[in-house]
Amino acid sequence: MNILKDSFGRRFSYIRLSISDVCNFKCGYCLPDGYKIDKSDNRTFITKEEIGRLAKALSELGVSKIRLTGGEPTVRKDFLDIIKIIKKNSGIKKTVITTNGYHLDRIADDLNKSGLDGINISIDSLDPKTFRKITGHDRLNEILEGIKKLQKLNFKNIKVNAVLLRGVNDKEEDFKSWANFIKNNQIDFRYIELMQTGDNLDYFNQYHVSANKFTNYLNNNNWVIQTFGKDAGPSKNYINPEYKGKFGVIAPYSKDFCKSCNRLRITAKGDLRLCLFGNTGINIRHLMQRDDQTEELKDLILKQLNYKKESHYLEIGETGLTKNLSTTGG
Structure with missing residues (x-):
């Protein structure tokens, strides 16, 4: 079996698949004025049938985990069907989602029944x-109620993400509030360092704060760093024997962040992106139309990996093709 591997020896077992830009x-760091249709690109979002074929090809290339992202993935009416298609016949071992938690209290039961293996919920503050x-x-409140419902249904893999923002949610009392939240909850909470995109430079300059502010808090409060799993994301996770949950930090500006990269991205319109902040992307949707195109699709994805660079260039202000995080699944 051909395995997704780039010229730097990194293997890619994890795909972030956006299913909607909407x-x-x-959120101030992503779509401060709300979603607006991109009139320069009238392509539709990839269909559930195309997603089923894509997932099968990816699993044959050694991918074990697909994360459904957006935009907000749950805005799609066929969202639950997409999960079921991937779970049913693709060979992908883990199907997870990232969501803003909209109506989570209403859809918790359906998510649990769908066979979903994990959920990441964006909650930037408990205030x-x-x-x-x-x-x-x-x-x-509806999001927190949704989390409680998932827990009552014995849904195990729940993570919460927040973007770290200077002067907004980066005080020690914010950190303590999250510590109280995970003390008796088997939930992983992670702060993500604010990233510069094509259209948020002023916001970035105003609100960016180094993730070191949070890691210093962790180091001073008996949190110990944990090792990575094979299909883990970019989070550095910390454990403390007194807490049921874990803390995590995603720090894209830190040294060697890209060395452990194990994921590729596919946009909601079928473009393969080798890096969230890269300048290269190619449309692969034309090879998702029929079941007999699987080998061609696999070949195209494998060839593209030759173009994956060793690192992003965020630290020098290069944001690549990413205009805002909703277009590439964050």
Whole structure:
């Protein structure tokens, strides 16, 4: 079996697949003015049948995990069908999603029944006022209620993400609030360092703070770093025997961040992206149309890996093709 491997010896067992650019939140770091249709690109989003063929080809290339992202993936009416198609006949071992938690209290039962293997929920603050300020929505309670419902259903793999923002959610009291949250909850919480994209330079300059601020807190409070798993994401995870949950840090500006890269991205319109902040992308959708195109699709993906660079260039302000995080699945 051919395995997805680049010229630097990195293996890719993990795919982030966006299924929609649309998002119903207005987070300041991503879509502060809300979602707007890109009139320069009138292609439709990839269909569930195309996704089924793609997932099968990826599994034959050694991919074991697909994360469905957006935009907001749950805005698609066929979202649950997409999970079921991947779970049913693709050979992919883990299917997980990243969501903003919109209506999570209403869809928790359906998510659990779908066979989903894990969920990442974006919650930038446990303070309702701060949450509303960042997202433009007063929905914190429904999201927390949704998490409780998932836990009652014995849904195991729940993670919560927050973007670290200077002067907004980076105080020690914010860190302590999350510590209280995971103390008796088997939930992993991770701070993500704010990333510069093509259209957020002013916001980035105002709110970016180094992830070191959080790691210093962890180091001073008996948290110990844990090793990576094979299909793990980019988070450095910390454990403490007194806590049921874990803390994590995703710090794209840190030294050697890209050395352990194990993931590729596919956009909602079928473009393969080798890096969230790369300048190269190719459309592979034309090879997702029929079951007999699997070998061609695999060959095209394998050839593209020759173009994957050793690192992104965020530290010098190069943001590549990523105009905002909703277009590439964050």
